[in-house]
Every structure is written in C-alpha cells, then in structure tokens.
Amino acid sequence: MWASMQVKDTTVKVRVPATTANMGPGFDSFGMAFRYYDEVTARPISGHTRVYAKDEGAGASVPGDDGNLIVRTLRIGLETAGLHQSGFELHCTNRIPQGGGLGSSAAAIVAGLMLARGFAEDESSLDDHTIFSIATAFEGHPDNVAPAVFGGATVAWMDDKGKPQSAPMPVDATQPVTLFAPPFGLRLATEKARAVLPNSIPREDAVFNTCRAAVLMLALNGRRDLLMEGTEDRLHQDYRRGVLPETMKLIDRLRAEGHPAVISGAGPTVLVLGEVDEDAARAASADGWRMLTPGIDTEGAKIQ
Secondary structure: OOOOOOOOOEEEEEEEEEEEEEOOOEEEEEEEEEEEEEEEEEEEEOOOEEEEEEEOOOOOOOOOOOOOOHHHHHHHHHHHHOOHHHHHEEEEHHHHHHOOOOOHHHHHHHHHHHHHHHHHHOOOHHHHHHHHHHHHHHHOOOOOOOHHOOOOEEEEEOOOOOOEEEEEOOOOOOOOOOEEEEHHHHHHHHHHHOOOOOOOOOHHHHHHHHHHHEEEHHHHOOOOHHHHHHOOOOOOOOOOOOOHHHHHHHHHHHHHOOOOOEOOOOOOOOEEEEOOOHHHHHHHHHOOOOOEEEOOOOOEEEEE
C-alpha cells in the first residue's frame, strides 16, 4: 500500500556520470566516474507517465512509459521514502552509450532514485548509502553503481551477508583519461561478455591480478609511471577476444604504443588511463571509434 504523503509539486533535474568498471585487473570491484553525464528532468503530472529521450536514448528501444528503467527505479525510491505515486513527465538527455561499457544501466537506475530524493520533503530518507544499496540490488553488482553515486574512483564488494559495500580509492583527479566509444554495431550486452568467462582460473593468474590491482591503486594515486603494469590483466580481457575482436585489436595497438588501455567495463568501449597521441587517435577514428576526453568526476550523482 502506498503512503499518503505527496511528492513535492516541483520540477527536479538530476545528472549522473558515466562510469567504468574493472580497469584491467580490478575485475568486478574497481570503478571510476567521468565528467560525462546523463541528465534527466522530471515533474509530476496527472495522467499516464511520459518519457522523452534524445541523443543516445532516442528511438523505439527506450520505453516511453512506466516500463522505462528510470521510472521503475523512481517508483522504488518513492516507495522507500514513503511517498505517493503519480504520473510523471521525464525529459532525458542520454549521452552515455547504451551497451557500451560506460555504466548506462547503472546511471539510469541511480537517476531514478535521485529523482525520488528530489521529490521528497526529507531527502535523508534517500541518502547516498541508501541509494547505493537499492541501486546495487537492482543492477545486480556494485562496481558501476558505486562511482555513479559517490564519484571518483571506488572499490566495491559484497560482504559476507550479501550487503553491498564501497570505499573511495585515492585518485589523482588530474589524471587524464581517454575513451574510445565504438560504432553502434559493435555494442555488446554485458551478459554476452560475461558468458565467455571461465568458471575457474589458474592460481598464477589469480596471484598476477592481485598484484596488478594493488599496483593500479598506486598508479591512480600519482604513480603514473606504474600505469602500464597496473592495467595488466589475466582474469577477463583475453577471454573476451572472441566476442570483442575489434576492441582487443585497438587495445593491443594502443598498448604496443605505450598507452595503458583496457576494456571499459564489459566493453566494447576502450579506456586509456592517460592521453593519446594524435597518430593513435587518428588511426582509431579511421576505424570508426569516437574519442572522448572527459576527465574524472569527483562528485557523483547530483540534483541540479
């Protein structure tokens, strides 16, 4: 049964950053937010919910009603805050590519919950940690959710009781980052990217990744000379060559030229923890990749 408390009769606008996960060795645990945002404006209306999307979210693939992912999590947030349900009109500017490895689903989930916070008289009923917990349950894993909510670089995990946890990872906020977003035809569902991973790995590979994850934490905190070694991985990237051949081809080329490149999340977007020279950028562009240099977001999701 819905509570009787009404949502505030106002317009709420939120922005949520794009995120990456894994960053090479930090499989299913490391994440980072970028200054590249989805923005959503919502207002309560009488009647049925309507969703209008542009940019990456335009087209028939995104539901324009209560089936929209943002609306679904907005309603969960309203219920959590003890607020009455109503119809809403949403206008979404979706810059984060869908199915690209930049946390588009985590951004949508967090956006809905942030909207609910904006409609609540008492925003403390949906504080950051509550939003993180609800969003993780909805997303299924916390690695993209944590940086979307808290910003910066994060380590996220599930404790022995199945509760999501996160902690900030010290990061040099001036660290340049470069993204290569793929042509639309190369996008891949996360489920397909995970399906090719083995159920077990050699012990030496586990030890290798444990070491490299620690090195990456040092590299992100100012030791840029360690970025190449800190982005080495044996847990997931090579296993994905069969489903991400163009991504791995670009990563191999960039790493051969000294750029610390990795798969962003489950791909196919490529993340470089650094700047990329003009020749490398030109070669990627010729193959249809779109280069972005967004910088690291340190604030996370915000009500504007």
